[in-house]
Amino acid sequence: MDQNMGFEKGFIMKARVLLSLAVLSLIVSSPTGLGAWSLAGNVTEHSYLHLSGYIDEMKIYQTDKGFTGQKLVVGTRGSGVVDKRQTAYVDESEMYFNEWGFFKYQPYQSEATESDLRNALCAKNYRIGTVISESYTGIEYLIKDTTIFQNDNVSVYQVASHGRGTARLGALVKDDYDGVTVMSYGGTYIGDFNIRQEIGSGSQLYLPCP
Secondary structure (H helix, E strand, O other), X not given: OOOOOOOOOOOOXXXXXXXXXXXXXXXXXXXXXXXXXXXXXXXXEEEEEEEEEEEEEEEEEEOOOOOOOOEEEEEEEEEEEEEEEEEEEEOOOEEEEEEEEEEEEOOOOOOOOOOOOOEEEEEEEOOOOEEEEEEEEEEEEEEEEEEEEEXXXXXXXXXXXXXXXXXXXXXXXXXXXXXXXXXXXXXXXEEEEEXXXXXXXXXXXXXXXX
């Protein structure tokens, strides 16, 4: 997978529209130790998105159930031009999150399409407690590269998609069947999109990403 998550040649990108900059960087650490997770190990995520169109995206991270542990929710919704990178790390006692991006509003109205071309994938690891799904509808064109590695110790999902149409991505990481929901993610992207998403979980996790 391409580890250079920067701008690629041929992007539908206009520098003059980049009027606002949002930067969020935080580290939250638990002052007291929590019970160790039994399966999840930890969760590491790297993502990059370029979109000209409409976005509805939300990610939730937590270290424990209910009103204990650390919680973080981040989301973006609306139409415009979006370029952003996110990095997250969560284990049973600590959380790190960084978001860097440019956001520019512009009206967007989805064009009617007669395309019935679709593509979809769903992968689950019942042992670790992870699932990821991706689907594409109304495809005018799609270039994608999805890599999945799973065993009893680790799950690694790498999604790279570049296209025009509607893309829907989702992920869920739980520590056991009735354990902590460490991460949940759902995103709908309509228009011209370039998506890079890497999610890993497990006791022997390594993601070779910056």
